Amino acid sequence: MTRHKGGSFLIEAAAPEDVFTPEDLSAEQRAIGDTVREFVEREVWPALPAMERHEFEHNVRLLRRAAELGLTGIEIPEEFGGLGLDKVTAAVVTENMGPGASFAVTFGAHTGIGTLPIVFFGNRDQKARYLPALASAEKIAAYALTEPESGSDALSARTTARLSPDGQHYILNGTKQWISNGGFADVFVLYAKVDGEKFTAFIVERGFPGVSTGAEEHKMGLLGSSTVQVILQDAQVPVANVLHEVGKGHQVAFNILNIGRFKLAAGCVGSSKHVLGLAARYAQERHQFGRPIASFPLIQQKLADMAVRTYAAESMVYRTAGLLEEGLAEIDPGAEDAGRLSARAIHEYAVEASANKVFASEVLDFVVDEGVQIHGGYGYMREYEVERAFRDARINRIFEGTNEINRLLVPGELVRRALKGDLALLPAMEQLQRELVTLVPPVPAGAVPLEVESWLVEAARKLTLMVAGLGVQKYGTALEGEQELLAGVADMVIDLFAMESAILRARKAVLRSGPEDAQGHVDLATAATHDAFDRIESTARRLLAAIEEGDALRSQLAVVRKLARRDPVNRVALGRRIARRVLAAGGYTVAG
Template identity: 40%
Template sequence: MENNITRGGQFIVKEIQAENIFTPEDFTEEQKMMRDSVQEFVDRELWPNKERFEKKDYAFTEESMKKAGELGFLSVAVPESYGGLGMGFASTVLTCDYISGASGSFSTAFGAHTGIGTMPITLYGTEEQKQKYVPKLASGEWFGSYCLTEPGAGSDANSGKTKAELTEDGKHYKINGQKMWISNAGFCHLMIVFARIEDDKNITGFIVEYDPNNTNGITLGEEEHKLGIRASSTRQVFFNDTLVPVENMLAGRGEGFKIAMNALNIGRIKLAAACLDSQRRIVSKAVEYANERIQFKTPIANFGAIRKKIADMATSTYAGESATYRAAGDIENRIKMRLENGNSHQEAELKGVEEFAIECSVLKVAVSEDAQICADEGIQIFGGMGFSEDTPMESAWRDARITRIYEGTNEINRLLSVGMLIKKAMKGHVDLLGPAMAVGEELMGIPDFTTPDYDELFAEEKAILAKLKKAFLMVAGSAVQKYGTELEENQQLLLAAADILIEIYMAESTILRTEKLAHSKGKETVKEQIAMAQLYLYNAVETIAQKGKEGIISFAEGDEQRMMLMGLRRFTKYENYPNVIELREIIASKVIAENGYCF
């Protein structure tokens, strides 16, 4: 196993084999049963009641969460010893994916509870804390929330002003402060609260019980009126001399920032997953409407402008699935490997996810932005009706907007993805220096003008991917050389480099999934998937050419600039450009004939 799985971030310097990645086609029978059960719950309980979510029926959100608890969906990631199903990481991601299709309100409540509400105790709690709290959270008897953000502490989470003071008898901490944007606050029984003890450098985490009949100094603000996720309970929480037993400290003193960051790593890949079924349903609803809507005596699905949108929407959905489940499989393999090497469940899962924190940030950005674009195009296909609350598109668009903000804004995650990669290189976990120097030598050498023979499936696409990785190493490597430790101050350059990194991971994941599928089913059977992989790569190349140029001209001048721009053109050049319009026609024809997303 250790030979077959990469370390986090290594995809940028290593050729990955298709047989070594996990794809949705690799779901086990157990995973397929879970997926079908979740879909049935969504179709029966949530989708027919979308209007209740849009009308801010918070009680219905709570009621639906209880039903999800009764069906075991809240406990998928919880070990069996604490009342959970103890399924693997990929199954956890799968559940987040398919339970999120009907409503962003429910999806947010589910994610806040199962992720940042429960997992900090599962992964950082003492045995006594886990035995006391996790079974109640796993069953849905109790619901959890996560109190990190403050009016003055958003992306800079460690700057929170909430204080925790040890009482004179040494038995409690007294918490005072204010938290905001707290999901599930209106119906939670337990809060993960972060506060600073004295003048500690880092915040500390606490498990705080909440009983509306005995508030213990906890006051809730009114429900926030939000653009989207309207029935997700979101309130401010005020602490006034709230007493918390000393045994309810989570991990050690000053460990809160570490808990917060690792919880967000897990939350980021789950957030990407939570966008996927929404995208599938948006595509399907848009196609159904396009097939039914008659204009100029023909369904609008026959118009090229609409077919382009449908093809692009289906392609971004397929790419999001491919990359999300690839990362989920890598994380699960890393967790298994650590367990086999004697790590505890806590350590194995924490280190497994932390290993792929770069990929988690990449996914959070890419899939959330694709979901927003998909919903926007869905509105456009519906035309004037898409702007109406009578169709599901406008609520999907509003719900999608928050995904670019929570779990760390997309700007923060872009900066993190490149920053974490550079830190991994400095620690020797990913060799960036050697490949970057090799690219520099290649730029100084004479180009190879021979035309390669690309006979095998994806041979040219893989050659292009290898060149795109060189483009990233050229831009990022030169930027590190020029700015050194001051690189993080050049945020616009880092954002451009991050976009290159993101497009490479997404394009490669899509190609590898399709190659694996073609090997098992035959090329003719999956011609639409092949078209999607080729279309995604073409768009990725165009983005990388633009972002690479933007980065190069920001820090290089004269001969160096000319040489690097020449190298960028070489690294973003096809030998045989695909017929993009033809690719879109292949994809759209299949989706329209099937009357929905069918991959």
């Protein structure tokens, strides 16, 4: 495999062998996925009604049961009681835990954002004191960043920390809000400003003097997860519980959020697959006008669209898992500078993490919405699972930084990387301007599977670079204030990553098993690519109208027409083929 730098998909193509796909999972990883799925179906689902009544002893019991299965220690090093497995395996666990509804949040808050800060940034003493108990779920973790007055703007936190006169403790004061697992967590990774200025991470135990929690919040969805305030009133936190370094809390917070965004996407993929299965099975059971509603083409198109978007999201998630694992695998977790190196390795793929989060959360919203529609009036009733899935899904576009914030992070991070010389983005934009003066190569005939779609990926890359380059050229340092333009460019970047991930996965499947056996991949990737390209072309036109006017606009739109020329795919026939496979499988499938 060729190692690709973060964000490089915007300026250079990857080969199928360069990406990790779900088909590359080992037998052991698949077995772990089966274990999680069985755990969710046999043990989590029966307990959901009790958890939704806030009987949180079931959340704790199930976490400890998950620990017995080894699931809470997947990413904790072996020397500290975990399994020390890779990011791909972690994605498998998170995906298959996704259908666990509220418990998936309990599990993710504990194993992910609650535990990983100590894994990546804790010193040896902190790891020895906390990780074994977190791996066994003897202690349960939570992550406390958000405050009543600071959500997306985390660095404006008002919680303060000052050193005690004897130098033994930091005295913390403030309130943290919407803390998942807060009602029963034993350990909080919590952020405060030392002397009101230095943003710092702390490991705070529930039992420390001055630490208390508020009442359970009444939420729209995820009713079976605990969400409370954490209140600090002269809370005494030992100096030894500073996590990483004083004043370097942003390194912990933002990199753990990157991991959290990637994991949230994995969970959304699992939930999307689950809801697609619910919808497909219901459509075959529900009869109207004397036949199953699954026989109606409009229902079939809904199922197909749900499958296509899920395929693209799944392809992105596992491609990103492979990238993260490559970067982190080189780091010795016991090294003194492991925290700094881990931060750098995680931050390398910040663009991909945000792209995953935005795309997958919006895929899930689309899937649950269509799932309710396929169920009709029954989808609005509480006794049908899809109703809960609809409510539960909505928070994902807010969790781990709103999708709007993540859309601004994508171009912001790309520009920062370009200005530092870490990504040759500006030379790529300049080279493209020179290329566009000449004729664009013709659309291939499509004699080879996915040949046209691979060409479309390249055309999408050029369109995205062209629009981004014109925006930089016009606005320069004032670009930061053009949020509509930045968000539109982010949409193009995200769709590019999604379509390329789908195509590379399908091409890899063709190379592995041949076009006939990989036809399911080919159809899904073809539909995903043409759908994404339509969105990219439309966004390009909209943004160019905001950048240029008159003859300059007409000239740039002519370039768009040149880059976007292609014969439309028969999306109706394609959708019917995909839907037939979904209905035959009773849910999501890539089988030919």
